[in-house]
Amino acid sequence: TEKSKLLSDISARLWFTYRRKFSPIGGTGPSSDAGWGCMLRCGQMMLAQALICRHLGRNWNWEKQKEQPKEYQRILQCFLDRKDCCYSIHQMAQMGVGEGKSIGEWFGPNTVAQVLKKLALFDEWNSLAVYVSMDNTVVIEDIKKMCCVLSLGTNTVAESAPDSLTASNQSKGTSAICPAWKPLLLIVPLRLGINQINPVYIDAFKECFKMPQSLGALGGKPNNAYYFIGFLGDELIFLDPHTTQTFVDTEENGTVDDQTFHCLQSPQRMNILNLDPSVALGFFCKEEKDFDNWCSLVQKEILKENLRMFELVQKHPSHWPPFVPPAKPEVTTTGAEFIDSTEQLEDFDLEEDFEILSV
Numbered sequence: 568t569e570k571s572k573l574l575s576d577i578s579a580r581l582w583f584t585y586r587r588k589f590s591p592i593g594g595t596g597p598s599s600d601a602g603w604g605c606m607l608r609c610g611q612m613m614l615a616q617a618l619i620c621r622h623l624g625r626n627w628n629w630e631k632q633k634e635q636p637k638e639y640q641r642i643l644q645c646f647l648d649r650k651d652c653c654y655s656i657h658q659m660a661q662m663g664v665g666e667g668k669s670i671g672e673w674f675g676p677n678t679v680a681q682v683l684k685k686l687a688l689f690d691e692w693n694s695l696a697v698y699v700s701m702d703n704t705v706v707i708e709d710i711k712k713m714c715c716v717l718s719l720g721t722n723t724v725a726e727s728a729p730d731s732l733t734a735s736n737q738s739k740g741t742s743a744i745c746p747a748w749k750p751l752l753l754i755v756p757l758r759l760g761i762n763q764i765n766p767v768y769i770d771a772f773k774e775c776f777k778m779p780q781s782l783g784a785l786g787g788k789p790n791n792a793y794y795f796i797g798f799l800g801d802e803l804i805f806l807d808p809h810t811t812q813t814f815v816d817t818e819e820n821g822t823v824d825d826q827t828f829h830c831l832q833s834p835q836r837m838n839i840l841n842l843d844p845s846v847a848l849g850f851f852c853k854e855e856k857d858f859d860n861w862c863s864l865v866q867k868e869i870l871k872e873n874l875r876m877f878e879l880v881q882k883h884p885s886h887w888p889p890f891v892p893p894a895k896p897e898v899t900t901t902g903a904e905f906i907d908s909t910e911q912l913e914d915f916d917l918e919e920d921f922e923i924l925s926v
Contacts, residue, residue: 574833579629580796581615581643582806582830583608589648589814592657596670600656601811603671606792607659608808609785610679611646613794614654616782617752617851618642618693625779629829641692643823648814653690654683662686676785676792676847677756687752688895696749701887703757703877707862709890710753714855715745751852752782753861755877760844769839771876773798774868775848780861782849789843793835802836 585608587599600607619627622638629635650657660670662682668674674682677699684697696713698705759768775781776797787793793805812827852858865879883890 575628577796577804577806577834578829578831579619579627580806580830581612581619581646581828582808583611583615583646583828584808585811586648586656586814587811589656590650592650592660592670596660599811600660603673604656604660605787605808606674606676606679606785607656607663607682609787609792609794609806610659610674610683611654611656612806612808613754613782613785613849614683614752615642615646617695617750617849618645620782620851621693621695621750621853631826631829631831635825640822643825643828644817645690645693647816647823649816654686658686659683673790674792676845679785680754680756680847683752683754684893688893694749695752697752697754697893700753700755700877703755704884705753705755705865705877705879706883706890707879707881708883710751710858711745711855712890713892714749714751714852714858716747716749745855748855748858750854751850751858753780753850753852753858755848755850757846757848757877758844759842759846759876762844764840764842764844765874766840767872767874768876769801771869771872772839772846775850778850778861778864780850780852780857782851784846784848786842786846788841793837796834798839799836801839803839803842804834804836806830807835 585599585601585604587601589598591598597603619625619639619642622642623636629639645652645654648656652658659679659682662685663672663674663678664670665685666678666681668678680697680699684699687693687695687697696710698710698713700706759765759772764772772784776783776795783794783796785792786795787805791809793807795803795805797804815824815827817823850861852861862879869876870879
């Protein structure tokens with residue numbers, strides 16, 4: 568009955584697919600991600616949805632040829648297939664090397680989550696806190712530690728916080744209202760069965776899509792990743808990255824032609840029982856109250872099950888290593904950034920001119 572509303576919600580999402588003819592990754596690597604980049608594209612779609620919720624709101628709609636707010640163009644430019652865009656296929660593939668994946672190798676949902684967590688540290692415009700749960704457990708205390716930032720040093724607490732933040736509840740630390748909240752991208756990687764999804768998790772899995780904070784889920788079938796955004800009965804609705812399109816760059820006026828970044832046909836569907844058990848759920852909490860609301864929904868809907876899909880705990884488990892909020896590494900350059908074109912490399916005729924130094 569609400570098909571047109573559903574289709575306009577789907578077309579509003581940024582749709583990232585395989586692309587070809589972009590500059591080679593790492594200078595000499597692949598210039599197309601067809602066949603290996605599908606999970607990276609799904610990770611981009613989930614993150615883009617978080618950025619749309621952050622800047623434009625969950626109910627924002629896209630229309631063909633309609634002029635969009637400048638934030639929209641700026642979000643899109645974070646994902647273009649260029650090495651200088653913070654969430655490009657280039658940055659994701661190269662960051663994956665640190666996660667043990669060589670460029671051109673297929674990623675699983677957890678690897679993509681870890682890569683997004685690292686790349687977000689270099690994205691000053693959005694300044695997202697990205698939390699990836701460990702051992703199927705989300706720790707409230709760690710998230711509050713990561714998201715509660717004192718805006719300009721500690722003396723601003725009194726000015727920026729509401730009057731209710733008195734000395735007594737300031738001393739309680741994270742349970743007080745925090746003065747400034749970093750928007751949270753919360754990713755929960757899960758294994759919902761051994762070789763196929765265990766039917767006991769299906770209701771809880773569907774329940775996650777109903778939460779207002781939901782960004783959907785990353786998953787699919789082995790080596791075939793999809794971005795799941797909703798369900799209908801026992802079918803999951805997903806955006807499919809397995810279409811190869813040509814690389815699109817910024818135009819001279821600084822905007823991007825976005826026609827190929829939106830899916831205009833009816834979305835694909837698949838039976839939930841065909842889902843590979845390895846998935847990652849995504850949630851976005853723009854403000855602290857959104858996170859508190861998410862926690863109460865999880866307690867009500869997810870933790871009521873006999874076999875819980877994941878755990879939500881208040882305190883950091885004592886047998887875990889201490890929680891260290893991710894921080895930007897001191898040295899951010901690899902030297903590759905300074906070589907603008909391959910012409911400068913042509914001065915070196917042979918590989919013998921290089922001495923390999925072990926780092």
